[in-house]
Amino acid sequence: AQKITQTQPGMFVQEKEAVTLDCTYDTSDQSYGLFWYKQPSSGEMIFLIYQGSYDEQNATEGRYSLNFQKARKSANLVISASQLGDSAMYFCAMREGLLRNQFYFGTGTSLTVIP
Amino acid sequence: NAGVTQTPKFRVLKTGQSMTLLCAQDMNHEYMYWYRQDPGMGLRLIHYSVGEGTTAKGEVPDGYNVSRLKKQNFLLGLESAAPSQTSVYFCASNPPGAYEQYFGPGTRLTVT
Numbered sequence: 001a002q003k004i005t006q007t008q009p010g011m012f013v014q015e016k017e018a019v020t021l022d023c024t025y026d027t028s029d030q031s032y033g034l035f036w037y038k039q040p041s042s043g044e045m046i047f048l049i050y051q052g053s054y055d056e057q058n059a060t061e062g063r064y065s066l067n068f069q070k071a072r073k074s075a076n077l078v079i080s081a082s083q084l085g086d087s088a089m090y091f092c093a094m095r096e097g098l099l100r101n102q103f104y105f106g107t108g109t110s111l112t113v114i115p
Numbered sequence: 116n117a118g119v120t121q122t123p124k125f126r127v128l129k130t131g132q133s134m135t136l137l138c139a140q141d142m143n144h145e146y147m148y149w150y151r152q153d154p155g156m157g158l159r160l161i162h163y164s165v166g167e168g169t170t171a172k173g174e175v176p177d178g179y180n181v182s183r184l185k186k187q188n189f190l191l192g193l194e195s196a197a198p199s200q201t202s203v204y205f206c207a208s209n210p211p212g213a214y215e216q217y218f219g220p221g222t223r224l225t226v227t
Contacts, residue, residue, distance in 0.1 A: 004157075033214050045158075045205065045218035052214070091157055095214065101146060101165060102173065103216070105157040 001026055004092050006106035013082045014114050020067070021077040021109045023092030029053075032096050034075040036066065039089040039108070048090075051075060082113045117141055119219035121206050127225045128196040136191040136222050138206030146209050147189040148173070148216065149181060151202040158205060164189055165211075196226045 005024045013019035025034065036048040051059045051066045059066040067076040079086055092106040122137040138147065145166050150158040150173075160173030164183040178200060180192045189208075193200060203223050207216040 006157075035214065035216075043203070043221050045207075045216075047215045047217075050214045093158075101148070101163050101171070103148070103158075103160055104174070105150075105159070107155055107157040 002106075003027065003096075003104035004094055004106035006092055006109050008109045009107075010110045010112070012112050012114055013079075013086075015084060016081055018078060018080045019082055019111065021079070021090050021092075021111065023075045023077065023106060025073050025075060025092075025094050027073075027094065027096050029096045032094055034066065034068070035093040035095070036064070036075075036077045037091045037093060037105075038086075039091060041088070045091075049077070079111075084113050084115060087111060087113045119206055119208055119217050121204075121219040121222050123222060124220065125223050127227065128193075129227055130197060132196050133192070133194050134196065134224075135193075136204055136206075136224075138189045138191070138208075138219060139187055140206075140208040140217070141187060142208065142210075142217065143186070144208035144210050144217070145186070146211065147183065148207045149179070149189065149191045150205045150207065151175065151200075152205060152221075153202050161191065161204075198226045200224065201226045 032053045034051045038046045049061045049064045063080045065078045089108045091108045119140045148163040149161040159175045162181040167186040182190045206219040209216045
């Protein structure tokens with residue numbers, strides 16, 4: 001079974017609008033971490049946001065927020081006020097267990113911001 | 116402070132040739148990782164290390180070997196390259212307890 005599932009291969013959003021990128025995960029661990037990374041066309045991986053499994057509040061970092069629904073095993077990324085520079089691939093990832101170092105990435109969502 | 120660097124940036128190999136990819140970090144991080152990224156597959160963990168002299172297998176270790184002789188360097192070796200190993204390879208590092216991984220710029224490898 002896939003550890004991380006991103007079901008939206010491509011998304012479009014109008015500039016200044018908000019967009020939600022979906023991510024579901026599969027783990028039997030109680031302790032885990034969820035991440036989102038951005039990969040622009042230049043290829044580098046840029047860390048955006050982190051949510052721990054025990055964090056009760058949804059994580060926020062500037063225009064990024066993570067909508068964490070533990071019972072549904074979902075960790076959707078919300079980008080508010082989209083900008084042209086947000087056009088990129090977005091990857092959801094999970095780290096299982098506090099002491100393990102196994103990271104799992106989803107297949108990514110390509111976001112295009114339309115002016 | 117260069118962060119995480121990877122050498123080389125591009126490489127073309129013939130089937131059966133060997134090569135070593137070098138990852139270096141100057142942040143004194145304990146943990147280092149090698150990933151491969153294929154179209155439509157996201158990143159997959161090949162091997163990782165939790166400290167100097169230690170290595171462990173990730174999700175897709177077959178066909179690769181690694182070594183961590185110095186804390187700042189993590190080497191990925193291909194003993195006999197195959198076309199299936201054509202990919203973009205990323206190195207990453209982080210200190211213990213940190214959740215963010217710092218990624219290198221990637222190495223694009225083509226095996227013909």
